[in-house]
Amino acid sequence: MARDVMTVDARISDHLAGATGTITIDLGRIAANWKALADKVAPARCGAVVKANAYGLGADRVIPALYRAGCTAFFIATPAEAEAARLLAPDADIYALDGLVGNAAQIFVRHNIHPVLSTLDDVAAWSLAARNHGDALPAALHIDTGLNRLGLPSRDVRRLAADPALLSGIRVELVMSHLASADVPNDPKNREQLVAFGTLSALFPNVPKSLAASDGLMLGPAYHFEIVRPGYALYGGQASAADTAPVAPAVTVAARILAVTAIAPGETVGYSATWQAERASRIATIAAGYADGIPRSAGCSNGETGGHVIIGGHRAPIVGRISMDLITVDVTDLPIDAAKPGAFATLVGNGLTIEDQGFAAGTIGYEILTRLGPRFTRLYIDERT
Known part of the structure; x- marks a missing residue:
């Protein structure tokens, strides 16, 4: 079964409804x-x-x-x-x-x-x-x-x-x-x-x-x-650079969108103002950061390529610096209804692999996987159910 944002959201029970981020482990x-x-x-x-x-x-x-x-x-x-x-x-x-x-x-x-x-x-x-x-x-x-x-x-x-x-x-x-x-x-x-x-x-x-x-x-x-x-x-990791192991992804990581902000051309996003909007833009702020194991190097400045997340089935680029608790993402090209406060953004899963995130951050998938922090709520899909 595909592990997408809706799947993750559906598995958050009432007592986990306040979770800002989840790791779903199959x-x-x-x-x-x-x-x-x-x-x-x-x-x-x-x-x-x-x-x-x-x-x-x-x-x-x-x-x-x-x-x-x-x-x-x-x-x-x-x-x-x-x-x-x-x-x-x-x-x-x-x-x-x-x-x-x-x-x-x-x-x-x-x-x-x-x-x-x-x-x-x-x-x-x-x-x-x-x-x-x-x-x-x-x-x-x-x-x-x-x-x-x-x-x-x-x-x-x-x-x-x-x-x-x-x-x-x-x-x-x-x-x-x-x-x-x-x-x-x-x-x-x-x-x-x-x-x-x-x-x-x-x-x-x-x-x-x-x-x-x-x-x-x-x-x-x-x-x-x-x-x-x-x-x-x-x-679910693919360790070899040339051959594909007979395994499938077993982990989905998601974090909640806290806010979506409209900014004007020329405004900047994040610490040290490293990213500047070239057009009127919408910026989603997501509740995860380097304290949760998201590498700071996955952020980007103008003219650079950083990591991505998936929101409502659409890829959206990380912009500006990743901070301790927050990621900022450019959702300008996404449908308005796709990115809204309370929804979840996929950090790993739904086609965005551990290796993708490692490459974007200048590291390896092993580090992405093992650094995921305790603030993510772990949700387990048991093979017996």
């Missing part, structure tokens, strides 16, 4: 996206990245939806996220991408979390936790293959393989790495990392391997190994 679509990706990568296993509160959409609702759909492997970042995920997916494999942070070892032992070990210090700490626990503990090894962020360098990987005592008490259940340029399919770095990963991961025979996230899984079966780790694609 849990059924997220589950369907996961199933489509699982079909694409079969026979590889398809996990789900649900860190950062399921990319800002609500892990308490997204994880159960994916778990019911059949997902049995979840990737989170922090110890707090690990605890929450375990309650929501009781018998799933849960991997903590940040590894052992603070007192994470105690939490991970208690909740059967698999830390992703990226340093020799992490390996030593988890081995000690296993000895104290009196039994082997599960973990993943993260190999750096060229991203130079988290990950064991090749010399440390070879050291672990040559001296099994260093992994005493650790049950290595996954060897993984992360691609640096998977969103650009023809980048030679993808092949370089694939070869490096194949070489180093072979030092741990019979251990499942994982290299691809949302964009990497689109590079083809050679990158799938035993498990893939989509995140952004689950929520």
Whole structure:
């Protein structure tokens, strides 16, 4: 079902009638996206990245939806996220991408979390936790293959393989790495990392391997190994610059129009008077701003192109600067009845993608999605209804 402004408006119940902005999250679509990706990568296993509160959409609702759909492997970042995920997916494999942070070892032992070990210090700490626990503990090894962020360098990987005592008490259940340029399919770095990963991961025979996230899984079966780790694609994002993932948008963002003002030619709009009307214009002021995660860079000055919103099925350009709580939009060319106070403008959805908004703001869709703030009222469409 299409998610347009009227759909969003219709789903605001009486007790939400004062909402200035909404995020409508289609849990059924997220589950369907996961199933489509699982079909694409079969026979590889398809996990789900649900860190950062399921990319800002609500892990308490997204994880159960994916778990019911059949997902049995979840990737989170922090110890707090690990605890929450375990309650929501009781018998799933849960991997903590940040590894052992603070007192994470105690939490991970208690909740059967698999830390992703990226340093020799992490390996030593988890081995000690296993000895104290009196039994082997599960973990993943993260190999750096060229991203130079988290990950064991090749010399440390070879050291672990040559001296099994260093992994005493650790049950290595996954060897993984992360691609640096998977969103650009023809980048030679993808092949370089694939070869490096194949070489180093072979030092741990019979251990499942994982290299691809949302964009990497689109590079083809050679990158799938035993498990893939989509995140952004689950929520309808298109990570690859060349190939379209078999997913559909699952998120609609809308904000209420507070006022529509008529201005004369030569009048300016917004802070620092960066945009000046060249004709008699109508300006709609919308109740969202950079405090809600709308990038300030999506605004525009005269002679520049910024972001857009959709009002009554029509695209309208953002004009002037985006401020903390407000966006100003030129609705001069829209029908009078389309833009009126109390109606909703679509910021994401109804043909305006997360990628569109990211490009307009000089960033990426990931940032648009994960920065959406708590002042937006979250509305959920449950796949069971």
